[in-house]
Amino acid sequence: MPADPLLHPDYEFSADAARLDAGRVHLLLTEHAYWAAGRGREVQDAAIAGSRSYAVYHRPSGALVAYARAVTDGATFAWLADVVVDPVHRGRGLGTAVVAGAVADLETLGLKRIVLKASDDGRGLYEHLGFAPLDDPAPWMERRPELGK
Known part of the structure; x- marks a missing residue:
């Protein structure tokens, strides 16, 4: 995956599951x-095994500093979950980077819907990336x- 021009050069997004430090x-x-x-x-290892995983790594140290995963059938639907950023690295756009990278990867599948449960502190990030409350959550x-x- 090419480098994200909006991501600070000290960080790198990756969707490479083989690189993931479970x-x-x-x-985190x-x-x-x-x-x-x-x-x-x-339980976490099983969740990772059943999902597509995404991470942001700190280039100088190689440490995984942000993570998200998507549970998907690969054809119609995905649920984005477990978005987390190491507190030491927060405030640098890494949450946005890991979610944007995940969404970009999932969009290549032609899914009808990507959903997530937004925490109060993450709501603005998700809205910025095009997520919106469900039109009709009742069903x-x-x-x-x-x-x-």
Whole structure:
């Protein structure tokens, strides 16, 4: 993937799954993302295995500093999840870079819809990249084990 001219030269976006440091992803999510608190490493590894993963790396150190993944059938639908940026590297557009890179990759699939659940602090970033609230959220439903049958 060519270099993003809007991304600072000290950082690099990648969709290369072979390059992904799953341990670092797990650490970032469990320490800096409230929705992933308590998520075990085996669960995170399974989530990565069932998803397309995207990362931003700090070029001088090679460290993974931002991450996002997409759960998709590769033809009609994707759910963008687990967007996280290392707090040490925040404020440099890395959240925007990892989400924009993921969306660009997913757009090549011709999907009908990409959805996400926006956190309050991420809402502006997602709106800037073209995400909007659902026109009619009423038909959407969920099933959670803790709710019973």
